[in-house]
Amino acid sequence: MENINFINLTPHKLNIVRESGIIATFNSEGVARLATSVKEHPSIAGFPVTSQVLGEITDLPEPQEGTIYIVSSLVMMKARRADVVAPGPAIRDDEGRIIGANGLSAHPDLEEL
Numbered sequence: 759m760e761n762i763n764f765i766n767l768t769p770h771k772l773n774i775v776r777e778s779g780i781i782a783t784f785n786s787e788g789v790a791r792l793a794t795s796v797k798e799h800p801s802i803a804g805f806p807v808t809s810q811v812l813g814e815i816t817d818l819p820e821p822q823e824g825t826i827y828i829v830s831s832l833v834m835m836k837a838r839r840a841d842v843v844a845p846g847p848a849i850r851d852d853e854g855r856i857i858g859a860n861g862l863s864a865h866p867d868l869e870e871l
Contacts (some may be wrong), residue, residue, distance in 0.1 A: 765823045767818065772828060772845055773858035781858060790818040790829045792836055812836055829865065838865050 766784035770848050774782050791814030792828055802805055819825075821841045829837070834844040845859035 760825065763822075765795055765825060766820075766828045767833075768830055768845075770862075774828075774845060774862065775860050777861070784828060788817055790827065790833050791816050792830070792832050816827075818842070819855060819871065828862070834863065834865060838867065840862060840864070840868050 764782075764784055765787050767786070767788050767790040769789050771785055771786060772784045774784065776782060793817055795811045795813060797809045797811050799807040799809065812832065815836055818829065818833065818837060819829065821839065825841060827842050829844060830841055831844040834842050843862040843864050846861035846863045847859065848856045848859055848860040849859050
């Protein structure tokens with residue numbers, strides 16, 4: 759296995775399950791964020807309608823060899839970089855609370871990681 763440095767840039771501690779079933783825990787080391795704004799549209803049957811406009815990413819470092827950045831799904835989709843991933847599908851406890859993630863999620867358009 760390669761020696762890869764994972765940096766969690768979400769505001770939460772993450773528990774990520776490896777293929778082997780072993781859980782890796784990553785503490786937050788900062789937060790990469792995506793600027794957003796709200797666009798208003800005509801209402802529908804009296805309901806206000808808005809859309810979220812995605813802006814620029816802040817606090818995401820430049821790529822570094824051997825480093826993978828774990829960020830929110832929105833940041834990952836906007837970044838479109840092979841070194842930027844998000845937590846995989848959520849693992850929930852019996853009460854529906856998220857307690858971990860099953861692996862990692864990459865941008866769907868990237869061929870190689």
